[in-house]
Amino acid sequence: MTTSHQAFHEQSLTELAATLRSKQASAVEVAEHFLTRISADQAANLAADPQGQNTGAFLDVQREVTLAQARAAQERINAGTGGCLEGVPIAHKDVFVTRDFATTAGSKMLKGYRSPFDATVVQKLGSGVNGQGGAGMVSLGKVSCDEFAMGSSNENSAYGAVKNPWDAHRIPGGSSGGSAAAVAARLAPAATGTDTGGSIRQPASFCGITGIKPTYGRASRYGMIAYASSLDQAGAMARSAEDCALLLSAMCGGDVERDSTSLDLQAENFSAALGNRLNGLRVGIPKEFFGDGLATDVRSAIDVALDALQAQGALLVPISLPRTELSIPVYYIIAPAEASSNLSRFDGVKFGHRAPEYTDLVDMYKKSRAQGFGDEVKRRIMTGAYVLSHGYYDAYYLQAQKIRRMIADDFQAAFAQCDVLAGPVAPTVAWKLGEKTDDPIANYLADIFTLPASLAGLPAMSFPVGFGDAQMPVGMQLIGNYLQEAKLLNVAHQFQLTTDHHLRSPEGV
Numbered sequence: 001m002t003t004s005h006q007a008f009h010e011q012s013l014t015e016l017a018a019t020l021r022s023k024q025a026s027a028v029e030v031a032e033h034f035l036t037r038i039s040a041d042q043a044a045n046l047a048a049d050p051q052g053q054n055t056g057a058f059l060d061v062q063r064e065v066t067l068a069q070a071r072a073a074q075e076r077i078n079a080g081t082g083g084c085l086e087g088v089p090i091a092h093k094d095v096f097v098t099r100d101f102a103t104t105a106g107s108k109m110l111k112g113y114r115s116p117f118d119a120t121v122v123q124k125l126g127s128g129v130n131g132q133g134g135a136g137m138v139s140l141g142k143v144s145c146d147e148f149a150m151g152s153s154n155e156n157s158a159y160g161a162v163k164n165p166w167d168a169h170r171i172p173g174g175s176s177g178g179s180a181a182a183v184a185a186r187l188a189p190a191a192t193g194t195d196t197g198g199s200i201r202q203p204a205s206f207c208g209i210t211g212i213k214p215t216y217g218r219a220s221r222y223g224m225i226a227y228a229s230s231l232d233q234a235g236a237m238a239r240s241a242e243d244c245a246l247l248l249s250a251m252c253g254g255d256v257e258r259d260s261t262s263l264d265l266q267a268e269n270f271s272a273a274l275g276n277r278l279n280g281l282r283v284g285i286p287k288e289f290f291g292d293g294l295a296t297d298v299r300s301a302i303d304v305a306l307d308a309l310q311a312q313g314a315l316l317v318p319i320s321l322p323r324t325e326l327s328i329p330v331y332y333i334i335a336p337a338e339a340s341s342n343l344s345r346f347d348g349v350k351f352g353h354r355a356p357e358y359t360d361l362v363d364m365y366k367k368s369r370a371q372g373f374g375d376e377v378k379r380r381i382m383t384g385a386y387v388l389s390h391g392y393y394d395a396y397y398l399q400a401q402k403i404r405r406m407i408a409d410d411f412q413a414a415f416a417q418c419d420v421l422a423g424p425v426a427p428t429v430a431w432k433l434g435e436k437t438d439d440p441i442a443n444y445l446a447d448i449f450t451l452p453a454s455l456a457g458l459p460a461m462s463f464p465v466g467f468g469d470a471q472m473p474v475g476m477q478l479i480g481n482y483l484q485e486a487k488l489l490n491v492a493h494q495f496q497l498t499t500d501h502h503l504r505s506p507e508g509v
């Protein structure tokens, strides 16, 4: 369906691609439209909060860079050589390094940092790897996230917390909070995100959009600033499953020379499988995802959505993931352990913040790191160093690795009985800004439903299924077996064909 009469920000990614391909609008017009919306949003945020405590979604916008990319895209469209999303704008999470925009990972440590290259995912979505075979998207800039992707509320960004477009007093979720808020506020038709323990799914759920984290290794981690390397995975955030399928197809694909954990697989066309009926599909319902910790408003929205899947022919199969609760301590040992190692490179020598005054080399390291990192990052570095230290390694890190394997085995037992798993993304809707800032454990506990799939390296997604308390969006999580992204996207797409939650936008947007 082409809807050229609709404002560009009202069009889906799929519609915008068609509008551009059929030359009903130029890539420059579309880019200018979104840039205007972004600057209006930034001005409104600044007016509401001159101290900049709470910010808009965008951290770096470079109008001329975006317009130059749009002009180049239009030339390719005119020449008939455009990629599958040629000229369509996108926002990138600030953990993907970019040559033309600053990359900070939401940290003071990397304030103003310019990378000499673009991350593989950015290249694939843009003009291609070495200028070859890219999707042709135009970058609108970089969007906010929790510092080094550590967090669930976006409040750990050194540049202020992004507000939820559905309620400015609430968090957008995290760590990809800027990505989710930008899509929900129609400042970008799509965004990249990264998910280590839920950072695509949870903000997608809290902001009423669709987001998918593929199987670990599907998308290259090259140029993605590392948090916990055995868990980090790039993924797609947009309004619908159809849009996410397009985006994910363009960003995945083997990159073994630059990322040794990348799966040596050709890019797959995830859009091709979107037409399958749900008749006979076995949807596993993990009983541990529906216990006392689940808020009743979220539970009701999920129950209604499960009924809708059943009405389409899906069969609900009760299953168990018995180690769900253990995923919290396991994740919060393994992720900080890897983070403490990954973040050792920020020492003030090669890049990043260097303390202006110091007495010797060790003092320089100490002061640079003390000044550059925020509280949550320091907490994780300390936890990570502790669990890896001699005498504690066996008790914590090794145990956690063993249970991680058991969690993965539990999923395989479940997939012997069903095709996909469904449940909530988070125990509650988005909470109020400041509500959990002094309580890191409360933040960690809210990750309970997203951590298991991350620990197992499985693909998982969130899509909007209704509204809970305070009219805040609720997302449903789908988890698939390895490389079953297409199946997940199809289930969400079939749901979206008969519902309109994904089409709603916050008031005033």
Ligand code: GLN
Pocket (backbone or CB within 6 Å): 149, 150, 151, 152, 174, 175, 194, 195, 196, 197, 198, 199, 200, 227, 335, 447
């Ligand atoms: N909330 C989790 C954490 O703080 C997950 C973050 C993520 O997926 N990047 O680590």
